[in-house]
Amino acid sequence: MPRPIQATIDIHALRHNLTQIKAAAPDALVWGVVKANAYGHGIERVFEGLRAADGIALLDLAEAERVRQLGWRGPILLLEGVFETRDLELCSRLNLWHVVHCEAQIDMLAVHKTHQPHRVFLKMNSGMNRLGFAPQAFRAAWTRLNALPQVDEISLMTHFSDADGEKGIAAALSIFHQYTHDLSGERSLCNSAASLRHAHDVAVRADWIRPGIALYGSAPDFPLHTAHDWGLKPVMSLNANIIAVQHLQAGDTVGYGSAFVADRPMRIGVVACGYADGYPRVAPTGTPVCVDGHRSRTLGRVSMDMITVDLTDLPHADWGSEVTLWGLPQRSTSPASPTTGVAIDEVAQAAGTVGYELMCALAARVPVVVKD
Secondary structure (H helix, E strand, C coil), X not given: CCCCXXXXXXXXXXXXXXXXXXXXXXXXXXXXXXXXXXXXXXXXXXXXXXXXXXXXXXXCHHHHHHHHHCCCCCCEEECCCCCCCCHHHHHHHHCCEEEXXXXXXXXXXXXXXXXXXXXXXXXXXXXXXXXXXXXXXXXXXXXXXXXXCXXXXXXXXXXXXXXXXXXXXXXXXXXXXXXXXXXXXXXXXXXXXXXXXXXXXXXXXXXXXXXXXXHHXXXXXXXXXXXXCCCCXXXXXXXXXXXXXXEECCCCEECHHHCEEXXXXXXXXXXXXXHHHCCCCCCCCCCEEEECCEEEEEECCCCCCCEEEECCCCCXXXXXXXXXXXXXXXXXXXXXXXXXXXXXXXXXXHCCCCHHHHHHCCCCCCCEEEEC
8 A cells, every 4th residue: 555644635625715815805806826836735736726716826937837728717927027038928828917026027028029918017125125126116117117018007016024923014005105106007915914914904905915825724924823713724734644653661762863752651653754745854842743633742853754743642542543744634533623633834833934834845755635
């Protein structure tokens, strides 16, 4: 039989999350963000769950081609725009909208020969200091684009750096409005955190929102709020079986470097999952797991192919028991509810990272099942 590990992608949960996000930003159009192969879930796997989105947003042309091949006829937005002039030819052929965030991209448009003018999203750097025109240069960029026959409609966008925290979006929003208030075009401002936390304000939600991580069931402002607080469900669950059971005495150690030392008699389970499957190697002792639907913890270092978990207080757990590394249990014998699963944000917090990274790190060797 195959190695007993499996990732499950729940399309019903994805549809549910999209509905929740839409409710948080009433009347706004929604970009379903599928960059990084749909945050590690697989574009082809999640596509059916995003049909209710108004557009699909992603990074590169190969992803855009895949979405068109799946039959999507609606808008597709390239979130980083084009990288060389010939990319614009494919934008014309596939009818792609694209972000313009620097002068080089305007230069490419200016020399592009097309019979179909392009829809572009002009991006302002409102404090993130990644992509976008400085506020003082934004109007000149808009004016230059507006004069090009290669450009049809110009939408305006920015990306909030602190929508998930106490600093908030007020300063960035003020800058954006100051330099765009009299410019025509639709607006797109909100990422996941802004969509859930701030989109009750019509000036914030604007015309388009761009939820990413929240679609897949992770709280964008964890630990201030959990996914459960926002009414989000995990789209990805990672489960594996116990393949060995060991009995320890006080003083016995577990794993490489003897990183865990038993302080009492214990029973431990060895799980068929390791860092080569995408589980974070830096996850310390105490990282939460579920065993047959009951909460427990990891012990010692994560190995390439195995993790050790505490079975001391779980007398019914044994060889073959299901261990939920994140998400929800999948066996009918394991009660599946938000209280018996493990939020991916909890695991990420223990490992000193974010849920985004864990989703994107799911290894190709892990079998994936899609359920609806």
